[in-house]
Amino acid sequence: MLSSKFRPWHVPVFLAKYAYLTAVRMPVLVHFEVTLRCNARCGFCDYWKTDPSSRATELKSFVDAARFFSPMMITYTGGEPTLRRDLEDIVAGVNAAVRVQYSTLITHGAMLTAERAKSLWDAGIHQFNISLDFLDDRHDAARGIPGLSAKIFDVIPMMQSLGVDSIRFNTVIKDSNLDQLMPIVLRAKELGCGVNFSSYTDSKNGNREGLIGETRIAELEAVTAELLSFKKRNRGVITNSDYYIEQIPRYVRGELSEPCRSGMRTIHVDPTGHVKRCPDFKTDFHWTAFRKYEPIECSACFYACRGEAQAPLRLSRIRDVMA
Ligand code: SF4
Numbered sequence: 001m002l003s004s005k006f007r008p009w010h011v012p013v014f015l016a017k018y019a020y021l022t023a024v025r026m027p028v029l030v031h032f033e034v035t036l037r038c039n040a041r042c043g044f045c046d047y048w049k050t051d052p053s054s055r056a057t058e059l060k061s062f063v064d065a066a067r068f069f070s071p072m073m074i075t076y077t078g079g080e081p082t083l084r085r086d087l088e089d090i091v092a093g094v095n096a097a098v099r100v101q102y103s104t105l106i107t108h109g110a111m112l113t114a115e116r117a118k119s120l121w122d123a124g125i126h127q128f129n130i131s132l133d134f135l136d137d138r139h140d141a142a143r144g145i146p147g148l149s150a151k152i153f154d155v156i157p158m159m160q161s162l163g164v165d166s167i168r169f170n171t172v173i174k175d176s177n178l179d180q181l182m183p184i185v186l187r188a189k190e191l192g193c194g195v196n197f198s199s200y201t202d203s204k205n206g207n208r209e210g211l212i213g214e215t216r217i218a219e220l221e222a223v224t225a226e227l228l229s230f231k232k233r234n235r236g237v238i239t240n241s242d243y244y245i246e247q248i249p250r251y252v253r254g255e256l257s258e259p260c261r262s263g264m265r266t267i268h269v270d271p272t273g274h275v276k277r278c279p280d281f282k283t284d285f286h287w288t289a290f291r292k293y294e295p296i297e298c299s300a301c302f303y304a305c306r307g308e309a310q311a312p313l314r315l316s317r318i319r320d321v322m323a
């Protein structure tokens with residue numbers, strides 16, 4: 001599911017960059033939160049309540065920050081990044097400043113036309129990650145956007161027909177969608193897309209509705225076993241590591257005790273250029289005053305980025321990348 005913009009010779013180049021960033025203890029992945037504004041209405045996130053006037057303080061360019069960190073992977077996120085009409089300029093500027101990097105755009109997809117996607121693709125986006133928690137209108141209700149799931153399934157083939165060949169669903173595993181995980185994977189496979197799972201957390205705004213209760217842990221274990229079995233037979237569709245999927249029931253049972261390495265492997269830069277360890281922590285300093293983070297005793301979440309940062313490098317991971 002990696003973009004065809006990349007060729008096999010890129011692999012050693014990326015591996016060398018990964019080794020360098022690891023050696024100098026700089027983040028491999030930088031998330032640029034280009035805006036905190038959002039026009040969805042998710043119950044588990046308060047970003048949509050961001051005052052529209054915050055637009056005035058959003059950085060026009062992330063080039064200097066990108067050049068400073070020079071990461072291997074860059075994510076444009078929010079809020080809803082496609083609300084920024086100048087997103088193409090931001091992406092193109094960063095792309096020119098950091099040549100060896102893989103850029104992803106995370107979006108709810110409601111405003112993503114095939115033409116906008118192509119224009120972002122041409123500006124330098126290598127992968128689109130579209131949020132999708134249900135295949136049907138339960139997704140629309142959860143995000144507060146009528147017709148959203150149908151719109152997503154309409155736009156994907158149109159994006160692909162314009163040459164956008166790397167699309168993934170970002171799916172949050174929660175109490176209400178355990179029955180949807182395998183159907184989403186199968187639909188993704190049918191469409192030539194990938195799926196990246198994250199575990200639900202109430203650490204964003206305290207909403208406990210999506211937490212998986214004790215009575216459903218057996219069901220969760222069964223579905224994660226099914227995901228792993230599918231993944232072993234179909235590398236390249238589910239993009240999490242085997243390790244991440246295996247740990248989800250442990251997280252839900254409250255058994256995770258490993259320190260969180262967010263802030264070391266990954267960081268978030270907010271719309272004003274301030275850095276935070278992870279999306280749910282407050283900012284610590286401006287990027288121009290960056291100080292390296294240490295591991296922290298926190299298990300408030302098990303987002304994919306947190307889980308993957310502590311995943312060991314196994315043969316299965318190499319098989320995933322090669323697929
Ligand atoms: S989860 Fe994403 S789509 Fe939903 S309100 Fe927050 S930023 Fe918007």
Ligand code: SF4
Pocket residue numbers: 203260261262277278279280281296298299300301302303306
């Ligand atoms: S576990 Fe890590 S990523 Fe999650 S909230 Fe705590 S510090 Fe942030």
